[in-house]
Amino acid sequence: MDFLFETFGLAESAKLLSLSPPGWGGNLLRGLANSLQIAFGAFGFGLLIGLFGAYGKLYGGVVLRDLLAVYTTVIRAVPELVLILILYYVGTDLINQVAQAMGYGRVEISGVVAGIWVLGVVQGAYATEVLRGAIQAIPSGQIEAARAYGMPPFLLMRRVTIPAMMSFATPGLANLWLIATKDTALLAIVGFSELTLETRQAAASTRAYFTFFLAAGALYLLVTLFSGVVFGRIEKWARRGQPSLRGGSR
Structure with missing residues (x-):
């Protein structure tokens, strides 16, 4: 086995990717954990914004609908890297200016909180449109029947709208x-220690760019494959009792 590692030049790569020093594997896994922490928080925050945004666009007043239209249009029009720079620096400066105006000192904002805030705002614009389309795809008879039954709006949303829209919203x-x-990965530009930044630091320190970026790509791929399995199960659960796209029943 050692001969094979040496033949294909993998012995040095295995040493560089080991979890203990002088390997950088532990740093990559720590960066991956930070990336997933930010992604979970931003996705949840974006879903919350998207749910209220979708309801606002569908059932809100004219002013609210116009404001939400501006929000979703601007966020989707501006490149995400530019948005991250704007929201990160402008947002933190604005918070500190408000805090100082109220007599407080400078506020130290956690990188995790800032990352969740920045990506969550971006995610919220896209989630608004995904959930709005999913709600509109619900057969109108279900909503009308719930209203005729006398369900209040919040109960209708919890018992009818959200369960019914899940099968339409899950792919998006x-x-x-x-x-x-x-x-x-874009948060690396503001210095947040996630997987891409850890990979760049490891590669710059060892000059083994191919090894570390290939390892980072493999980690992102594993996250994608696992996520595909999880969302596939969620979609199957959401579509239980519904006819399949082939016309049969699941």
Whole structure:
């Protein structure tokens, strides 16, 4: 086995990727954990924004609908890297200016919180449109029947709208989750220690760029494959009792 490693030049790569020093494997896994932490938080925050945004666009007043239209249009029009720079620096400066105006000192904002805030705002614009389309895809008779039964709006949303829209929204939400995991790499530009930044630091220190970026790509691929399995099961659960696309029943 050692002969094979030496023949294909893998012995040095295995040493560089080991979890203990002088290997950098532990750093990569720590960066991956940070990336997933940001992605989970941003995805959840974006879903919350998207749910209220979708309801606002469908059932809100004229002013609210116009404001949400501006929000979703601007966020989707501006490149995400530019948005991250704007929201990160402008947002943190604005918070500190407000804090100082109220007599408080400078606020130290956690990189995790800032990352979740920045990516969550971006995710929220896309989630708004995904959930709005999913709600509109629900057969109108289900909503009308619930209203005729006398369900209040919140109960109707919890018992009818959200369960019914899940099968329509899951594919789009799966894409948003994968986008969130990859967008965490953009946070490296503001110095957040996620997988891409850890990979760049390891590669720059060892000059083994191919080894480390290949390893990082493999980690992102594993996250994608696992996420595909999870969302596939969620979609299957959401579509239980519904006819399949082939016309049969599941």
